[in-house]
Amino acid sequence: MTEHAPEPIRRRPGGRAARVRQAVLAAALDVLVEEGITRLTVAGVAARAGVNETTVYRRWGSREKLVLDAMLAGSDDGIPVPDTGAVRTDLAAFARALAEYLATPAGRAVAQAAVLSSDGPGAGTGPDSGSARDPELAEAWQAFWRSRLDQAGVIVSRAVERGELPAGTDTALALELLCAPVQTRALLGHRPIEPDLPERLADLVLDGLRGGVGG
Template sequence: MTEEEPEAIRRRPGGRAARVRQAVLTAAMEVLAEEGIARLTIAGVAARAGVNETTVYRRWGTREKLVLDAMLAGSSAGIPVPDTGAVRTDLAAFARALAEYLATPTGRSVARAAALSSDDPDLAEAWQTFWQSRLDQAGVIVTRAVERGELPADTDTALVLELLCSPLQTRAVLGHRPIEPDLPERLTSLVLDGLRARTDG
């Protein structure tokens, strides 16, 4: 495969560069799902994607940045942020999408990898960036609810999403109990009931 200069790649974002990026990110997520993050290498991803290793290094620079980009792309596509017009249905839909994503090999691999502590500061930083990015994306659910008057102005966005999502992620990582079909709605009710009790008190 013929290499292109970075400037040429940037001038054609919808052409070969976009196809290469998608192929590499898809390959990275496949390796992550099949072998885990410990065995993911740029060389292995490049080979699976059918591109030169130097192409991957030039675009992403490090394995950690590649993993981060792949996880963000995969989770954004697999866990869309809904806008139903009401906080209850928004949270329930988001939790259902998360549960469905965690039921896939890729989703389980991401959850398990993200739950591991890392002595590698670059990898630890990548995980932190991943979680913060997902929090920022999903946090609009709470922001909209506050603007509509459904939630108090001082609602802790991160806490709401953690209370909603952590039980699903724990079950996916530990596998001790299944994620029942009605669990997203039950978690949504528990979170909102808790917020209302705090407000009423």
């Protein structure tokens, strides 16, 4: 009698741990959008995700790390790092993706959380300030921004390799110059984000970087 090899065990992609992580992060973003960062609690997120509160603490350890992971997951999907083959179009595409993300409920919630968690001038001074009430949220936001800079920094490093930007170009400064006007307009609403703003910002950043080194 011929023996047949056993059928391989077929595991569902990702498994339960991946599904739990996705559910919790989605719930955290929903709470962030609907109630804001100051009202986000691990218990509330766990209840919305349909998991035990201990499960959330076991995986993330703290509310701040949960907030950070949720913000990173949302921005990874909403703000992809482009690779168009040229630094100008890369910068413009990244600025446009940022503007589109900040126009979504999740993007606005993340941006508002950043303001509340910021330790910059004028931030963290009011009674509802996230920084005043929970300094670790400020650290979470700083980690979020560092992560985004690290991921988007490949735009500048590729440009240096192609000879479009000089060696020693300040990556963080380049991306801050590109993103700050978009973030300011999205948060304050004092001026619209015109369709050609991403290209204009890309040109300004490149002119500044090239002129600053060459001068």
